[in-house]
Amino acid sequence: MKKVRTVVMMYVILFTIGAFAQHTSKNYFVNIESxxxxxxxxxxxxxxxxxxxxxxxxxxxxxxxxxxxxxxxxxxxxxxxxxxxxxxxxxxxxxxxxxxxxxxxxxxxxxxxxxxxxxxxxxxxxxxSDESRNGEEIEEYSKLAFYDKKKIRGENENKHDIKLQLNGIFIQKNMMYFRIAVRNNSTITYDIDQLRFFIRDTKKVKRTASQEIEILPFYILNDVAAIDEESENTFVFALPKFTIPEEKYLAIQLLEKNGGRHLELDVKNKKIEKVTVLPTL
Structure with a gap:
């Protein structure tokens, strides 16, 4: 009889421990106020x-x-x-x-x-940021990218008498340098509202927060607000280094302020992988 009571007590203890373990393993959500x-x-x-x-x-x-x-x-x-x-x-x-x-x-x-x-x-x-300590160095590399003679071809859009061309991609350390020329062949000044970089999905999805990611430049060489009639400006944008995942592309978007002459370049990763390494300062 004593052995039976001992077995029963051991069963009760094990059942209690098991029930407690199941209870404590449950997740409890805490609301984070917005x-x-x-x-x-x-x-x-x-x-x-x-x-x-x-x-x-x-x-x-x-x-x-x-x-x-x-x-x-x-x-x-x-x-x-x-x-x-x-x-x-x-x-x-x-x-x-x-x-x-x-x-x-x-x-x-x-x-x-x-x-x-x-x-x-x-x-x-x-x-x-760590980059801010190297601001002068990034500016110097931007100048090297501006004067470098190596060019890439085939990345341009030309409409409304405005030509947007990506003619050079360079890298040094953790920064990439995109050389972009904007040519105004019209008789009307082109006021720049935005010149921005996005990584976008090739296939459009109706609702997703990750469908478009903007890459913000750390520094812009030759940053101007307008391109005069029948003139050209070449920018160099210093961006944090990146590559593009499959089924995505880089969109370079140029928007006119108070106007409708908008242009966009779509650049695939194979073009970005042909980046030119700048010489070390």
């Missing part, structure tokens, strides 16, 4: 984070987002179109914390400068 931010089309909203920004995800292509030039913890946001439908923005910082924002359109009174609260009392630090 902050509401109002942004505009003609004004830029700045958000200062307590740590360097590591990841940004956009809920819609109706907003424009970039890190402040040379800084790692300041995010700049503005509307890409007026009266956009409310959307969201997700940011992950170097300390592993996730921030969620609901973005709404407000052209009259957008929130311009915001700072994420810190647990410690000292003032907000500014985190400079």
């Amino acid at each position: 902050d509401s931010v109002s942004i505009g089309y003609s004004k830029t909203t700045n958000i200062v984070f307590p740590y360097a920004i590591k990841s940004v995800d956009l809920g819609s292509q109706d907003i424009l987002v970039q890190k402040a030039k040379g800084l790692e913890n300041i995010l700049q946001i503005k509307a890409a179109k007026r009266e956009f439908i409310q959307t969201n923005l997700t940011v992950v910082t170097a300390d592993g914390k996730l921030y969620s924002f609901v973005l709404s359109y407000n052209e009259q009174s957008p929130q311009l400068n915001l700072s994420i609260n810190k647990t410690k009392a000292e003032g907000q630090e500014i985190y400079f």
Whole structure:
């Protein structure tokens, strides 16, 4: 009888331990509250984070987002179109914390400068990117790319008497240098609204936040706001080095300010892989 009681007690203990293990292995979700931010089309909203920004995800292509030039913890946001439908923005910082924002359109009174609260009392630090320490070096490599005689062919679009041409791709260390010429053969000055770089999907998907990724230049050589009539300007864009995954391509987009003479180059990865290495300074 004593042995029977011992066996029963052992069974009860093992059952209790098993039930407790099953209970503790269950996942419990904790709701992460979102902050509401109002942004505009003609004004830029700045958000200062307590740590360097590591990841940004956009809920819609109706907003424009970039890190402040040379800084790692300041995010700049503005509307890409007026009266956009409310959307969201997700940011992950170097300390592993996730921030969620609901973005709404407000052209009259957008929130311009915001700072994420810190647990410690000292003032907000500014985190400079590693690239900012090498700004002068990148400028010199941009000049080397500008004067380099090696050219690539076949990457151009010509319409509305405007020619957009990618005629050189170079690399040195962790930066790539894209040499782009814009020729205005018309009798009307071409005012540049945007000249931007995107990695896009070859096959369009109806709803996905990763369908289009913008690559922001660290430095632009010969940056001008307009191309005079019957004249040309050659830019050099210094971009963080990258390659393009399968079923994607690089789109170089040129938009005219207050006009309709828009052009776009679609560049495949095989062209980018033929990059020219610049000589070391």
